[in-house]
Amino acid sequence: MARYAVELVFGDDEATRLAVRPAHREYLATLVERGVLVLSGPWVDDTGALLVFEVDGEGDLEKIFADDPYTPAGVVAETRVHEWKTVMGTWLPRD
Template sequence: MNYFAVLYHYAADSERIAAIRPEHREFLGELLNQGIVVGSGPYTDGNGGALIIIRLPESATAEDAAELMDRDPFHLKGALSGRDIRPWNPVLNIFGD
């Protein structure tokens, strides 16, 4: 499996994020049910943003990860101020891969 760290950038007090969050969580819930989402959640330091870890087949690239995450309502509705997607190697992990 290939893992990707998806970092979302948005203001902690974003009303737009708050309004779209239920759709975003439904989207991620579907990915979780498919075994794609490993973990996700907002940062808790008061600065906004979130981290999502996804796993895709061994042949997947960062571009494949971006295409998948382009379907997130946060992205579709322009609620993010930025997004970074980077390949990630979980050398120590509990994922069982």
């Protein structure tokens, strides 16, 4: 398993993003239930969000984002993906 920190940068269409957000959050809840989404949440200034995933690889992330309601709505201007090597803390990778 690999851990990825993913930053979403929201686009300018706030009305569409807010309309799609309930479906997006329901989708994220299914990822939590499956054990692939470790944590997520928007920045306080609502310009984007941080999501942390534990998946087999970036191919899994591509599928996850393809299925996210935010994707067809076009409300994310940029997605920054970083494989993350955590070394300390309570959210260390599962073995």
